[in-house]
Amino acid sequence: MRWLRRNIIGIIAVLVLVYLFVPIAVVAVLSFNQPEGKYNVTFNEFSVSAWQNICGVPGVCESFALSIQIGLLATVIATIFGTMIAFALVRYRFRGRDSTNLLIFLPMATPEVVLGSSLLALFLNITFPLGFWAVTIAHIMFIVSFIVVAVKARLQGMDPRLEEASRDLYASPRATFRYVTFPLVLPGILGAALLGFALSFDDFIITFFNAGTMVTFPVYIWGAAQRGIPVQVYALATLVFFLSLVLVLVVQGVNARRRRRLEAAVASS
Amino acid sequence: MSMSSGSSNLGFEVKDLELINLTKRFADFVAVDDLSLTIPAGSFFALLGPSGCGKTTTLRMVAGLEDPTEGQILLGGADLTRLKAYQRPVNTVFQSYALFPHLDVFENVAFGLRRRGIKDVSAAVTAMLELVELGNLSRRKPAQLSGGQQQRVAVARALINHPGVLLLDEPLGALDLKLRRQMQIELKRIQTEVGTSFVHVTHDQEEAMTMADTVAVMNKGRIEQMGAPVEIYDLPRTRFVATFLGQSNEVPGRVTGSSGRDILVDAAGARFAVPAARSAVETGDILVGVRPEKLSISTQGTDIGDGVNAVTGKVIDASFTGVSTQYLVMTSWGGEWMVFEQNHTLGATLRPGDEVIVHWRPEHTFGLAVDSPAVDGLVAESA
Numbered sequence: 001m002r003w004l005r006r007n008i009i010g011i012i013a014v015l016v017l018v019y020l021f022v023p024i025a026v027v028a029v030l031s032f033n034q035p036e037g038k039y040n041v042t043f044n045e046f047s048v049s050a051w052q053n054i055c056g057v058p059g060v061c062e063s064f065a066l067s068i069q070i071g072l073l074a075t076v077i078a079t080i081f082g083t084m085i086a087f088a089l090v091r092y093r094f095r096g097r098d099s100t101n102l103l104i105f106l107p108m109a110t111p112e113v114v115l116g117s118s119l120l121a122l123f124l125n126i127t128f129p130l131g132f133w134a135v136t137i138a139h140i141m142f143i144v145s146f147i148v149v150a151v152k153a154r155l156q157g158m159d160p161r162l163e164e165a166s167r168d169l170y171a172s173p174r175a176t177f178r179y180v181t182f183p184l185v186l187p188g189i190l191g192a193a194l195l196g197f198a199l200s201f202d203d204f205i206i207t208f209f210n211a212g213t214m215v216t217f218p219v220y221i222w223g224a225a226q227r228g229i230p231v232q233v234y235a236l237a238t239l240v241f242f243l244s245l246v247l248v249l250v251v252q253g254v255n256a257r258r259r260r261r262l263e264a265a266v267a268s269s
Numbered sequence: 270m271s272m273s274s275g276s277s278n279l280g281f282e283v284k285d286l287e288l289i290n291l292t293k294r295f296a297d298f299v300a301v302d303d304l305s306l307t308i309p310a311g312s313f314f315a316l317l318g319p320s321g322c323g324k325t326t327t328l329r330m331v332a333g334l335e336d337p338t339e340g341q342i343l344l345g346g347a348d349l350t351r352l353k354a355y356q357r358p359v360n361t362v363f364q365s366y367a368l369f370p371h372l373d374v375f376e377n378v379a380f381g382l383r384r385r386g387i388k389d390v391s392a393a394v395t396a397m398l399e400l401v402e403l404g405n406l407s408r409r410k411p412a413q414l415s416g417g418q419q420q421r422v423a424v425a426r427a428l429i430n431h432p433g434v435l436l437l438d439e440p441l442g443a444l445d446l447k448l449r450r451q452m453q454i455e456l457k458r459i460q461t462e463v464g465t466s467f468v469h470v471t472h473d474q475e476e477a478m479t480m481a482d483t484v485a486v487m488n489k490g491r492i493e494q495m496g497a498p499v500e501i502y503d504l505p506r507t508r509f510v511a512t513f514l515g516q517s518n519e520v521p522g523r524v525t526g527s528s529g530r531d532i533l534v535d536a537a538g539a540r541f542a543v544p545a546a547r548s549a550v551e552t553g554d555i556l557v558g559v560r561p562e563k564l565s566i567s568t569q570g571t572d573i574g575d576g577v578n579a580v581t582g583k584v585i586d587a588s589f590t591g592v593s594t595q596y597l598v599m600t601s602w603g604g605e606w607m608v609f610e611q612n613h614t615l616g617a618t619l620r621p622g623d624e625v626i627v628h629w630r631p632e633h634t635f636g637l638a639v640d641s642p643a644v645d646g647l648v649a650e651s652a
Contacts (some may be wrong), residue, residue: 008340106454161367164334168361170428175355183371188373261413 024241031037031234036065037227054106054239063220064236070132071200074139079193081140082147083185091149107145108194115142116140116209123210138206143196150195154188281465283310284345284433286331291340293326296550300326302490304340308434308468308483310426313460314475315469318487319513324470327437331468333357334599344433355384355549358426362438365443366419368411374398374422375407381430398428400459417448434466439516441476453479474514478502486510502560506549507636511558518606519558520580521639522552531631537602541578541634548636556637563633566596569624579628584604584619594618598627 004011014137030040034047055061058221088094089101120130128134162184166176204218211219221233286308289344293301301323302356305475309313316324329335331342333354342349349357360381367628368377378397379390387393398404411419420440427435440456457480460467471477478483478498485495486509494501494510505511511519523537531542534557541557548555559578585605587595596608596619607628619625 083364105440159367161365164354165361165363165367165369166380167334168359168363169331169430170355170384171385172355175384179384180369246434 024226026236027234028241031231033231033234033240035231040211040229040231040234050235054232054235057232059215059220060230060232060236063215063217066132067217068203070139071197074136074143074200075193075197078143078147078196078262079189082144082192082196083151083189085144085148086151086155090094090152104145104148107142108149108248110206112203116206119206120209130210131214134210134212135207135214135216138210139200139203142203142206143199146199147189147192147196150158150192151185151188278445281431281463281573282345282433283465285310285343285467286468287341287343288327288331288440289341289343289359291327291330291342292338293323293330293335294338299490301330304490304492306485306492306495308466311343311464311466312458313467313469314572314650315481315484316487317471317473317477317484317514319472322487323490324472324487325438328361328438328468328470331434332359332361332436334361358430358433359436360430360432362420362427362440363516364439366411366423368419368422368426370411373408373410374403374414377422378407378425379410382428385430393429397425400428400462401425406547407479414604416444417452420444421455426457428459428463428465430494432465434468437467437469439471440469441471441473446619449476456480456487470492474494476512484514486514488513499638504547505558505637508556510592511635511637516561516607517558518561518604518608519556519637520600520602520604521554521556523576524555532636534636536581539580539602542576542631543634543636544605544632547632547634549638556635556639558635559629559633561595562593562609563629564606564608564610565629566598566608566610566619566625566627567628568619571626573626573628576631577628578631578634579626581624581626583621584621584625587619589618598625600627 026032029043031050032046032048033040033043034045034049036042036044050056085100085104088095089104093134101199116138119134121140122128123130123134158181162180165178166180167173171179202218208222216238221229224230224233227256287305288306291301291304291306292299304323304327316327318324326335330337331349333352337350340350342574344358349359369380372380372576375394375398378394382390382393388495394407395404397630398407401411401424403418403421403425406414406418411422414422423440425622437456441452444452453476456467456469462641469477469481481498483495484501486493486499486501488509494506501510505514505517508517508519511517520536522534524532524539525535526533526539527545528542530545532548534541534543534555536557543555543557545551557578565573566578567573569581580600582598582600584596585599588595591612594608596610598608599605600606606627
């Protein structure tokens with residue numbers, strides 16, 4: 001009983017983590033399966049054939065590449081716009097600033113079904129062809145909001161005295177931006193871009209409305225799910241998960257090293 | 270000292286800083302009110318005042334971070350008023366330092382030189398880090414430094430540019446007491462070594478008096494009094510200065526006549542002599558004032574001799590502080606006086622409840638106008 005009381009927090013934490021990771025583990029395990037029928041739901045026989053032949057099913061890798069392409073393009077454009085909007089909103093007082101602040105939030109708050117269907121209506125009305133550019137434009141639109149919010153937070157958290165110190169030390173406004181403001185805001189911009197890419201990469205609803213006959217990775221999986229998802233999809237999903245995991249571990253490792261160095265430095269002084 | 274420009278031992282150009290009718294009005298109040306002031310080249314000058322008195326705004330106008338509403342700023346005779354902050358040969362040590370967190374100590378110190386297009390900075394940076402005794406830490410980031418070390422980096426980062434005047438905005442506010450004492454001495458040493466003018470803004474009267482050659486006490490956008498610390502402490506000219514710079518005991522009275530070089534004041538049923546030269550008023554209502562350490566205290570009935578000023582009262586608190594004993598005395602007219610008495614002898618001190626007579630020599634007395642306001646309590650600066 002005392003043992004339980006002392007370890008209850010740890011036990012609950014483990015249970016929550018298990019809850020979070022069981023679905024991912026199932027996908028990872030099933031990516032090494034050789035299913036009996038066309039549905040890959042029960043583990044039948046260990047096999048690495050899906051991993052060896054990851055593009056073996058028609059359309060899988062094409063849709064995967066397409067999603068990455070759209071994600072990168074939309075993220076780059078949205079990050080540029082979003083960063084500029086954030087600077088304008090934080091640094092300048094102008095007419096319509098408050099309403100802009102409010103309107104920027106709307107795409108985040110609007111249900112995706114509504115956004116997707118109204119965009120479809122818009123594109124059909126102006127006879128803009130559905131497909132790659134329609135989807136990219138739609139993604140830029142909803143990612144921009146997230147970028148603006150993230151970069152704004154970073155900018156507002158910056159000590160205004162740093163820019164004053166830069167001006168005091170002979171830096172023109174342009175030099176101040178280049179050597180002080182931008183390097184300090186950059187981590188915020190990169191974080192926002194990463195989030196933007198993730199949002200674009202796995203977006204299904206808005207994409208589905210505006211894709212026409214184009215098939216992105218989420219659209220492919222949705223279609224495949226009706227007929228039985230090929231094992232290659234499990235392998236690709238597992239691959240993406242482990243790539244993100246490696247990314248996170250690298251960032252954590254760099255931070256931990258920096259912290260250790262800092263502690264060592266403080267201790268020795 | 271009052272040359273308009275010249276050269277110091279470390280190759281610094283030393284210049285007079287002149288403020289002429291400088292005024293800063295914000296929407297609903299006047300932060301700096303028609304300030305005129307000359308800070309001679311090479312001096313350590315303190316602007317002392319409570320929060321909101323306009324001292325920081327004055328400093329920011331000199332730095333170019335705030336535009337004056339009216340007036341002029343001259344450095345060595347050259348008009349800076351319309352120049353941008355990055356065009357002025359003036360540098361600032363900011364409150365809480367504002368070191369660039371993404372650059373190491375070396376690059377923080379080199380920043381000003383690089384922005385002016387100087388390619389080979391390493392000799393200058395190394396020399397400057399030596400001056401502030403940080404030579405071995407040049408590759409640390411600001412976050413890896415202690416408060417005192419960050420302070421030195423901030424000073425080095427500003428001084429490396431050989432400014433005509435160095436501005437310091439509450440530079441020691443973020444340090445603990447012991448470190449603050451150390452840095453006071455350190456800053457004074459650096460100032461003597463480089464010879465350039467330091468203009469130091471602070472709300473800490475002890476800090477201002479310890480470091481500065483000249484202290485200007487500011488209140489409500491104006492300078493109340495300016496002079497060497499000893500002078501203004503000994504002879505405050507307004508009630509604000511008397512109460513903000515150290516402690517002051519006062520008794521309200523009326524001028525009734527004169528005797529030789531003294532004016533005579535009737536107050537609280539007694540007569541006081543105040544040297545005419547030490548009084549801000551010569552007729553009518555007056556506040557008779559004296560500093561706590563100038564007072565002597567004895568039990569009532571003791572012979573205190575002739576020709577001294579004296580008030581009677583009752584001890585309400587006595588605290589022993591080692592070097593001295595501080596008495597709080599409730600006077601006959603209901604005022605509270607503070608008396609500091611050196612502990613020359615051991616034992617027999619006065620206790621709360623004792624009836625006492627507090628006396629002092631007339632030449633330590635000062636006279637103030639009644640209508641000038643005192644400082645409302647202790648003022649602590651925020652942010």
